[in-house]
Amino acid sequence: RALSVKQHRSMSQLKYKNTFIYTRFYSTSIAYLEKERAVAIKAVERASRVCQAVFKRLVTEETMTKKDKSPVTVADFSAQAVVNSILENDFPDDPVVGEEDSKDLQGEEGRVLREKVVDLVNTATEHPMSSDEILRAIDRGLYAGGSTGRHWTLDPIDGTKGFLRGEQFAVCLALIIDGRVRLGVLGCPNLPWDMSNPDGERGVLMVAVEGQGAFQRKLNSSSNEEVPISVSSVIDTKDAVFCESVEAGHSNHSDNANIAKILGISKPSVRMDSQCKYAAVARGNAEIYLRLPVSDTYVEKIWDHGAGNIVIHEAGGRVADIHGKSLDFSRGRTLSANQGVVAAGAQIFDTVIAAVQETLKYKSQI
Numbered sequence: 210r211a212l213s214v215k216q217h218r219s220m221s222q223l224k225y226k227n228t229f230i231y232t233r234f235y236s237t238s239i240a241y242l243e244k245e246r247a248v249a250i251k252a253v254e255r256a257s258r259v260c261q262a263v264f265k266r267l268v269t270e271e272t273m274t275k276k277d278k279s280p281v282t283v284a285d286f287s288a289q290a291v292v293n294s295i296l297e298n299d300f301p302d303d304p305v306v307g308e309e310d311s312k313d314l315q316g317e318e319g320r321v322l323r324e325k326v327v328d329l330v331n332t333a334t335e336h337p338m339s340s341d342e343i344l345r346a347i348d349r350g351l352y353a354g355g356s357t358g359r360h361w362t363l364d365p366i367d368g369t370k371g372f373l374r375g376e377q378f379a380v381c382l383a384l385i386i387d388g389r390v391r392l393g394v395l396g397c398p399n400l401p402w403d404m405s406n407p408d409g410e411r412g413v414l415m416v417a418v419e420g421q422g423a424f425q426r427k428l429n430s431s432s433n434e435e436v437p438i439s440v441s442s443v444i445d446t447k448d449a450v451f452c453e454s455v456e457a458g459h460s461n462h463s464d465n466a467n468i469a470k471i472l473g474i475s476k477p478s479v480r481m482d483s484q485c486k487y488a489a490v491a492r493g494n495a496e497i498y499l500r501l502p503v504s505d506t507y508v509e510k511i512w513d514h515g516a517g518n519i520v521i522h523e524a525g526g527r528v529a530d531i532h533g534k535s536l537d538f539s540r541g542r543t544l545s546a547n548q549g550v551v552a553a554g555a556q557i558f559d560t561v562i563a564a565v566q567e568t569l570k571y572k573s574q575i
């Protein structure tokens with residue numbers, strides 16, 4: 210991945226003799242989106258640490274009642290500020306489509322929340338940030354998205370409900386260029402490194418760049434070692450495991466169950482919050498991710514699927530909506546051209562989509 214010593218050497222020799230040749234050689238010899246990849250990993254790692262700190266300090270504090278949603282709000286805002294300020298530093302011209310905005314942190318009404326956020330962000334950044342700088346960083350996420358140029362999309366905490374329960378959540382960052390996801394990073398602080406040892410080491414980061422494959426590495430580890438990942442090799446859907454949202458309000462559990470029945474699946478579904486579902490399919494812990502819509506009006510958001518989408522593709526899988534249509538990230542902040550989401554390994558994907566179609570056809574007839 211990194212440039213070899215030999216490559217460095219030949220580059221400088223070419224530069225010395227001929228600047229033009231050097232430039233061409235240089236552009237083809239460093240990996241596509243190398244810097245973006247490194248910066249995105251750093252940003253997701255920092256934000257994941259902030260979320261974990263919030264969970265430790267606030268969610269588990271005895272004084273916090275279960276119904277109080279403020280910890281997750283503090284973590285959402287802080288993580289978005291951390292990621293956006295890192296992106297701004299390295300890529301000042303890149304806009305961001307982020308889930309959160311600073312409205313709730315403004316003025317006297319937002320003072321208490323704002324002070325907590327300022328405190329947290331400053332434990333994670335290299336240089337202290339003022340409260341105004343932090344609000345501005347959060348609002349770098351207001352970009353409208355679209356089909357041309359570069360923009361990032363960020364979900365500072367995906368699976369907020371999972372986060373509060375101490376279960377799965379993910380920090381999700383993706384880079385979209387000309388309407389297509391080219392790079393994705395998923396930070397999954399509570400995901401076991403080895404699913405067969407669920408009480409063992411936790412914290413996984415998955416990263417994928419278009420055309421370069423998908424990898425996992427330990428989150429917040431001093432080692433940069435990356436392990437290639439790929440989807441399951443199961444080709445008979447009878448042997449498959451599928452995953453779905455924990456919340457019945459986010460995905461239609463009964464439609465998902467009918468699809469599983471058509472596919473001959475007998476194992477129970479794995480219910481998991483957040484884009485960790487994409488992570489589970491990408492490394493073969495499950496074969497299928499079903500997200501059948503609950504309502505006709507809900508439109509999926511690009512930050513809920515961008516990173517997961519490319520991680521699955523680069524791991525040898527496919528992602529589409531319930532009609533089998535690829536997710537269209539060029540429409541702005543939402544996936545307005547799509548309905549629901551289905552992900553699976555490439556070999557079983559068409560069979561899964563056919564079962565989805567059959568279920569929906571049957572439903573429309575009754």
Ligand SMILES: Nc1ncnc2c1ncn2[C@@H]1O[C@H](COP(=O)(O)OS(=O)(=O)O)[C@@H](OP(=O)(O)O)[C@H]1O
Pocket residue numbers: 308364366367368369370371453454455456457458459460481482483484503504507510513
């Ligand atoms: N009605 C409806 N349908 C589909 N999706 C919805 C819906 N309402 C919300 N959301 C989005 O779901 C995101 C969380 O999805 P999950 O798969 O993690 O759901 S769950 O937590 O497992 O229940 C969640 O992301 P976060 O807000 O980042 O947690 C929402 O963006």
Ligand SMILES: [Mg+2]
Pocket residue numbers: 364366367368512513
């Ligand atoms: Mg989300």
Ligand SMILES: [Mg+2]
Pocket residue numbers: 285308364365366367368369
């Ligand atoms: Mg979120």
Ligand SMILES: [Mg+2]
Pocket residue numbers: 308369
């Ligand atoms: Mg949300």
